[in-house]
Amino acid sequence: MIGALLLASLVATEPPARTASTGTEAEAIVGEALRGGAFGVVAELTDGVGARPAGSPGAAAAVRWAEGWLRLHGIAVRLQPLEVASWVRGEERAEVVADAGRRPQPLAITALGGSSPTRRGGVMAEVLEVSSLEELRALGPKAKGKIVLLQHDMKVASDYGRFSPLRMNGPAEASRLGAAAALVRSLSTATFRLPHTGATFFPPGVDPIPAGALAVEDAELLHRLLARGPVRVRLALGGRMAYPPVARSANVVAEIRGATAPEEVVLIGAHLDSWDLGTGAVDDAAGVAMVLETMRILSAMPHPPRRTVRGVLFMNEENGLEGGVAYHEASLADGTRHVVALEADAGAGRPVGLSATVGPGGLDLVRRLAAPLARVGAEKVSEGGGGADISPLAWAGVPFVEVEQDTSRYFDWHHSAADTLDKVDPQELARATAAFAWITWALAEAPDTLPRTVPPRREPWWKRPSP
Numbered sequence: 178m179i180g181a182l183l184l185a186s187l188v189a190t191e192p193p194a195r196t197a198s199t200g201t202e203a204e205a206i207v208g209e210a211l212r213g214g215a216f217g218v219v220a221e222l223t224d225g226v227g228a229r230p231a232g233s234p235g236a237a238a239a240v241r242w243a244e245g246w247l248r249l250h251g252i253a254v255r256l257q258p259l260e261v262a263s264w265v266r267g268e269e270r271a272e273v274v275a276d277a278g279r280r281p282q283p284l285a286i287t288a289l290g291g292s293s294p295t296r297r298g299g300v301m302a303e304v305l306e307v308s309s310l311e312e313l314r315a316l317g318p319k320a321k322g323k324i325v326l327l328q329h330d331m332k333v334a335s336d337y338g339r340f341s342p343l344r345m346n347g348p349a350e351a352s353r354l355g356a357a358a359a360l361v362r363s364l365s366t367a368t369f370r371l372p373h374t375g376a377t378f379f380p381p382g383v384d385p386i387p388a389g390a391l392a393v394e395d396a397e398l399l400h401r402l403l404a405r406g407p408v409r410v411r412l413a414l415g416g417r418m419a420y421p422p423v424a425r426s427a428n429v430v431a432e433i434r435g436a437t438a439p440e441e442v443v444l445i446g447a448h449l450d451s452w453d454l455g456t457g458a459v460d461d462a463a464g465v466a467m468v469l470e471t472m473r474i475l476s477a478m479p480h481p482p483r484r485t486v487r488g489v490l491f492m493n494e495e496n497g498l499e500g501g502v503a504y505h506e507a508s509l510a511d512g513t514r515h516v517v518a519l520e521a522d523a524g525a526g527r528p529v530g531l532s533a534t535v536g537p538g539g540l541d542l543v544r545r546l547a548a549p550l551a552r553v554g555a556e557k558v559s560e561g562g563g564g565a566d567i568s569p570l571a572w573a574g575v576p577f578v579e580v581e582q583d584t585s586r587y588f589d590w591h592h593s594a595a596d597t598l599d600k601v602d603p604q605e606l607a608r609a610t611a612a613f614a615w616i617t618w619a620l621a622e623a624p625d626t627l628p629r630t631v632p633p634r635r636e637p638w639w640k641r642p643s644p
């Protein structure tokens with residue numbers, strides 16, 4: 178009875194269109210990834226190398242570590258040299274200034290990447306609260322000399338895209354109005370009174386100002402106090418460009434040469450740098466492990482794939498994207514033919530499906546290739562998908578495929594001191610790696626390449642003077 182049921186369920190789950198050899202290859206790749214090697218890679222990079230902000234000794238150690246790891250596993254690797262802007266953290270203190278009937282209150286704060294330091298002795302000014310860039314601009318001359326607080330109500334991971342412009346562009350808008358400093362409520366889905374850092378961008382011609390992220394609890398404290406009357410905050414932030422402000426660094430580029438179409442490149446990427454507060458386990462050591470494990474598993478297959486698989490560990494995704502831009506410009510110069518690009522930068526959560534940004538008819542092809550991922554619950558394919566480091570390739574019409582992961586807890590830890598190895602579930606990461614490795618192999622082996630996309634008409638963002 179039990180045997181018959183088991184047999185029936187095996188027969189029922191066998192996709193009919195799959196050839197024997199594809200089925201065997203999928204079993205081999207998914208099976209090897211599920212052994213869980215990716216977790217050990219994350220452990221080496223987080224507990225071993227540690228924090229690796231671009232331009233730091235940690236980032237340089239990460240480059241050496243990745244190069245060594247690939248050599249150890251017999252995979253061809255080269256470094257692609259580039260220069261990164263280097264920003265360093267300093268002292269960080271903030272408090273609500275005592276006032277009639279109110280004692281001083283410390284605020285949990287951390288500086289944003291790219292911000293400038295407060296002058297000696299710090300800044301003390303009245304706080305003006307806004308909840309959108311439009312509201313900020315509408316302050317006009319009233320913002321001069323004030324500390325602007327950018328408030329929002331991020332609750333779930335999908336809110337990130339909506340509110341991240343407040344962090345990216347809010348401080349520059351405040352600077353244009355002559356504000357003394359900018360405070361941003363942390364882009365976080367957890368409340369353990371931890372500030373979450375991240376990049377802020379000052380376009381050419383806009384003077385950087387001191388800018389920090391407040392823990393969610395402290396942004397809410399200021400909101401409550403402001404409802405009762407004027408509030409002043411005292412602020413000392415030491416974050417500044419390093420000296421010298423530009424550091425030499427590199428992307429790490431690994432390659433498995435294609436057997437019959439080596440000139441066609443399937444690009445898989447993740448970013449090697451991290452923020453400095455934690456050890457960048459979910460952002461993005463998990464993605465680095467998915468790429469490295471995929472290279473290891475695919476290079477050990479009995480035969481190489483039809484097309485070349487190139488794994489790139491990009492430098493400075495977090496605070497400048499120089500790695501992504503340098504890679505794209507070099508590939509334009511040497512005429513690299515990318516047929517598809519995948520980036521792993523969504524944490525270590527279990528896979529829930531694939532998404533694809535492809536030309537007409539492409540989604541159906543991805544669906545056929547994804548069928549064996551039913552085993553890890555990732556066979557559903559939707560439209561979308563991309564990644565920050567690979568985004569310049571959109572201007573070359575390169576299709577993007579992404580492994581969609583469970584990100585429900587990703588922003589609890591993202592860019593904070595809590596982004597450490599203990600947040601990675603080895604089983605979930607193994608499943609995500611299995612999905613990533615299989616779809617990479619399938620795209621490198623498929624008889625047809627994906628239909629290309631139409632490049633955007635607008636000027637590339639990295640060539641525009643301001644956002």
Ligand SMILES: [Zn+2]
Nearest residue numbers: 460461494522
């Ligand atoms: Zn990231």
